[in-house]
Amino acid sequence: MQHEEILHRCFRCGYCKLPGNYTDINCPAYLSFRFETYSPGGRMWLLRAWLDKKIDAGSRFAEIMFSCATCGNCVEHCAFPEFRDRLLLAFIAGKEALLEAGCAPPAVRDYLTKMQLHGNAYARPMKKSGEWARDLDLPAYSDQEYLFFTDDAGTWDPRGQEIARSVATLLRQANVSFGVIPQGLCSDGNDVGAMGETALFEELAKKNIDVLSKFNVRKIITLSPHSFNALKNDYPALGGAYQVFHYTQVLAFAMSRLTFSENSDPVKIAFHDPCYLGRHNADYASGRMMLQAVPGINLVEMDRNRNDALCCGGGGGNFFTDLLSGGDDSSARVRVREAADAGARILAVACPQCAVMLEDAVKVENLDQTLRVAEVSEIVMERVALTY
Amino acid sequence: MHTKKTPIKFDPDLCVKCETTACLMNCQYIEFADRAEARAEKLKINEGKDSRVLHECLTCYACQEYCPFGNNPFYLLVERQEEKGILPAPKPIVEEQLRMMGPKGRLTKAPVSSPVVNMCTFPMLTGCVRGKLFEGASVIVGTDIFCNVMWLHFAKNSTIRERVPKMIDNIMSFYLSDADTNEMVCFHDECYGTYTSVADAYGIDVPFTPIHPFDFYNQRLDALKAHIKPLNAKIVYQRPCSNRLCPETDSTLDEIFEKIGADRVPRKYDRKTALCCGGVPRAHQRDEFADELVEKNIDDMLTTGATYCVFNCPFCMSTLGQEVADQGLMPILVSDLIQIALGD
């Protein structure tokens, strides 16, 4: 397997388990299961042991490996320079090796099968991929400045669709020139890649690149940070080089074009950094800039923010495979408790996966009377004086 | 192979004839009862005898500037300190720094083109070489091209003699010999002092043309005149010891400040009476004295109502920056101040 030469170099010192301020456990899988095996160091040593034939690949091992949310906290906080840059790559390579060995949790297998057969995780016919926009009357992409790219969740998940619609509406309100390609685009493949299914990722990416080329797309606004990551960092090597922006990055600079309704009640909002916008792509500013531009919003910070943010638990495909839930300390549940502790009334998200994960957690934690999860464009739209 | 040491360029007769003993009489750190005493101490140094000056010297380089004849009083003093084994700092401190700052043999040949900017041992500051001011610049950096003047503070002329030629050789063979230029812009005027004043006094050949940062900035500002947005700000300047080796450049700095609209507010401890930043006395284990210098210096800065405290020496900035910031002045390097005026 790739990167196997670094596995033994992990000392298991455990900096990877924590945020930079050591507040609490910050590795989603370790937080949820608590066995050392589920920590980044545990995975490193187990992979080494598997390659050395000291343990067999079974369902437990597969669960341990695939429960990694690829949130990047370990990369951020590992004590070894350079080595740490390869941590996630090693885990992904480990997943790839497990897939090759025919050893994947059933939920992972199902997810990948759906992706293979349908090009999306919802097993929906791709010809209906424009339905999320329904009555919005969005222009088909032709000569606009940007293409608006919705990910799997934004295209098919009911809550994701709401968010996609809200973002599109706000982009229009802010006079951003964009269009959509209603048919032909499939999943960005980011999470397929994070599960180690490299060949399938490349297949999906190439399908998208073909479509994007046909439309001569140059600039893309993505709904999901996951898409942003794949399109920005992985597509170029496959022949698809574009200027890629997460929607918050475009809107952050378009906020001055909006007019806000007066008499909005002041509200405390905490911003939840999406891993694929934050740690993976070092943008901690755009989402906050959007919120700070809105009168009446009092931005508060959770103990773990920016490069210390706790993942919602949906990364690495867990949004679809749900390997991390089940205990009191699933990442999403801990995260909403943290938001409530910070005094926030709204937990702002900038990713449809985070939205769904955290909304579910708010219900489980019985916080729905005091804490609301909302996506940033929704928060902004609630306060914008509409001009059309 | 043992090569014979070239003596410091120094004419004892000039000293004997000198009617001011300006080198010691202007010293801000050693007091003399009268000129006669100062002269007597200076003659002792010249003759290779022990003098209290050799023990009390703060190594601020200022006497190099004060001497009206350019007779290298400071280089000679350091020579005598080393001959007599008078260590300004404890031996392990010097030895350890000698190793830290020693050549590491890590250079690889790299193409460079004009302007070639020498960042000496400040790799953390290479980000300063940016924008219109340094457009097209190539940066060279590292202990393998370290100017090595710091050893003047530690009675180590021998190290200067040993290492400076090696550094010059590195600069040439790894960079300049194949470059389109024979000029090297020194980011720090300590380097410029090495390749001009020190090289001249120690008989070291310099096959390239060192350019002082102020001369470089000043010329660039002429070229970039249209981009300058005057700062209209009062500043205080922390003149470093290294500028004593090239005092003629101080007036160029005035021209720079004028061009960018920075008002260098006159104060007690600027120009010829500039105070040491306090860094070297700490290495000499004189922290309490360093504290006094810092306090006097910053109190003086605060009387001016300035916004910025401007440094040209990165070491001064590293030593004083936090203290200055704590007192409400913004510490900034000359180059960064210029960048602000240029809108970069």
Next chain:
Amino acid sequence: MTSDLIARLGEIVGPRYVSGHAEERYLYSMDQGTMPPAAPDAVVMPKNTEEVRQVVRLANELKTPVVPMGAGLVLSGLTRALKGGIIVDMKRMNHIIEVNPKSRYAVVEGGVSQGMLQAYLKKHHPELKHSMPDAPPIATLAGNVCIHGSGHLSVLGGSHSDMLTGMEVVLPTGEIVRTGSCSVAGQWFARSPLPDLSGLFMGWSGTTGIVTKLGIKLFPSYKHNDVLVFVAEDADLMPEIISRLTSTQVAEDMTPWMTPKPEWARGFLHINIAYGAHTKKELTFKRNLLQASVREYADQKIAGFLPLPPPQKGRFLKIPSPDLARFADLRKGGGFEYVGAIMAIEKFADAYRAGLAIAEKYQVSYSLGARIIGAGHCMMFFFAYAFNRADAEDVRRASDALEATNTAALDMGGIPWKAEEPAQKQIIEKMDPETFALMEKIRGVLDPNGIMNPGNWEK
């Protein structure tokens, strides 16, 4: 039997938090050091004291060994299941129960990490701090106190076991006892004036009970903090230098270090001296006291303080220092272990030379250093050796060097700290026989079935 054990444990803690899987049995069979693996039959993670008690009772019933474990970072293999059984991973018990700012103590559960308490205090009680060891921040307070750890306030407050104010412990037979003031008064302010039962659980390597709560002293956290680095060349001067520096009663922490890398440091003896103050003026005053205490050496030019501009001090002020974990990457092989010997200060030069000689003999990558404990009352002198985990020969060399170091430390009159199982035997050999007999008697009373971390502290 194992499936029965897993099922019974699952009834206590819930099935999610017990495992008999090969993966957990493999990973919990070893730590980062050189000791050979010894796998448990099960790993269990209780959530509260009652669950711990039930686990222990079950172990008695089944005559199964129980091995308590914090973060498993001891490096000397003390949390391996030498005779199989159950490893009790305490990290789910991670609540900070109380902070008493006036009497300056905190009460925490047995799985609370050092980093978590540090973060909690910074947020809720910025005027207070506790003594952090240089272990990674995931290390637990309970584990560290139980091994007589030391840390960043050890000159001020002694070893971390000295900072203990009380404990709640599940005995090997399942009773829950409390030591210190909390056993009488409800508050956790002191171990005195009662018979000090806390000693029954510290230094015993988990053979006498499982600590489920503890009280720990807190200290003032200063607004202004500084570090001085003193450098000398002559190891024989070190005891006197340490004595003079500690005589000022100013330092919070003093850590000598001697390493061959970076190259500039080779052959020099450094002492990091950390101190803090409420005001800058007070900080300067303290610095002057420290400097004055060793002025004589500076005047003779034989030793002095390294000039460090403020920006360069940051890495020395980071608590804990990640440099220690980074030492494991020295040989790009993810491993290091050290002998930390608690010894008298005057043995410094002997220990230093022994360390150099052993490193030379066994050709191991080394780092030597110490932490001064108390106002120069003793030190933990460490001999650390890095190794490449993937290279069996390299691991063996490190292991041999560690064994030789344990012997050398004992010969010098030092005592290996958190000693590996073989080193425990070496210590027992040198111990008063009647003292060891008392230890055995106590264990016999506390643990009639011999279930607590068996294989440790045995002849």
